[in-house]
Amino acid sequence: MGMNDTILKVKNLTKEFYKNKKLFTAVDHISFQLQKGECLGIVGESGCGKTTTIKMITQLLKADSGEIWVDGKQIAGQKQQNRKEIKNLYTKIQMVFQTPQDSFDPRRTLGDGIMESVYNHRMSKKEARMRMEQLLQQVELPLELAERYPHQVSGGQCQRAAIARALAIAPDILICDEATSALDVTVQAQIVDLLKQLQTEMNLSILLISHDLALVQHLCDRVLVMYQGKIMEEGTPDAVIQTPKTEYTQMLVEAAMLGQ
Structure with a gap:
């Protein structure tokens, strides 16, 4: 895949918050890319920074530093586009949330x-x-x-x-934020199958945020494991599950195995 197949690029993205009067780094210089037609999973337990990352990508939160590019145009960072251009780019991104009724x-x-x-x-x-x-x-x-x-x-x-x-x-990019975690297991599987089908039919790029490795394994082409604001490792779900490089990933893998 060439560079022009990259639909979303995040470079050195950082966000800090004050928590109990202490500065806390929620997202710590992370970089990743999503290719056209790819499903990329970001996996980690709550508080790892995955939701903050999504909020920066969707402009709900302003990044402290780093760059975000959508379809080759910079939307956050030093040389960003004008407001109108950014608004146009945002029609390319849509979200699906955890509680559908909302x-x-x-x-x-x-x-x-x-x-x-x-x-x-x-x-x-x-x-x-x-x-x-x-x-x-x-x-x-x-x-x-x-x-x-x-x-x-x-x-x-x-x-x-x-x-x-x-x-x-x-849209070109569909962001699914824990989009199946409120549903029961059989329904989860059906929604995942639907997303997989849509990805193929529409050449959709999907960014799937989840704490559930088993789900990610079923749907994603690649997975990023996030812990304490950093990306610990990335690879195909099979590689990450079969040969986890960090203790944290090992723990996630064991939790996924228990759940099955």
């Missing part, structure tokens, strides 16, 4: 929730409706679910609808 307005149907993101892209009502139905088919949900409200569907169905909504404007 992604939707409880007073509106799922169909409306999915169409909402398309409306902003100057589509007529008819076009938006067609796009929404096409998206429901893509995530394997029956069309009548469009008329239901978030509390009227199961967690798995709601997460499929949230994925449909994230895909509505055809």
Whole structure:
């Protein structure tokens, strides 16, 4: 893969917070790349810095130092683009969160929730409706679910609808932040299979944040192991699981084996 196949590049990214009046480094000079069409896992227990990393990539938090590049354009760091350019680049990134019900307005149907993101892209009502139905088919949900409200569907169905909504404007990068951890195990497996299928069909680049190595092994092409703000190791999931280089990874592997 050449450099121009890199859709997301993070270089020396750092973020510090004050915690109990002490300066605490949440993310410590991390660098990684996500290639087009690749699924990259960032794995580690809570507090390792993975959520802070995602918040910097999605501009919810400002990085203290380091660079973030999306599709060859710099969006954080010294030579960043203008605001409008950054906004355009952000239509390329969409998120799927841990609790799917939170992604939707409880007073509106799922169909409306999915169409909402398309409306902003100057589509007529008819076009938006067609796009929404096409998206429901893509995530394997029956069309009548469009008329239901978030509390009227199961967690798995709601997460499929949230994925449909994230895909509505055809992003290049889908960030899944613990997107299956609130679901039961059989539903988790179905959502992972769906993501895998979408990755192939749409040449989607997926950044999967998880504490669950078994899940990452099933879905990701490469994995980064994060601990105390640093990337401890990276490689294919099989390599990381079979020959962990650090005690910390060894511990994660053992936890994953126990869970199976």
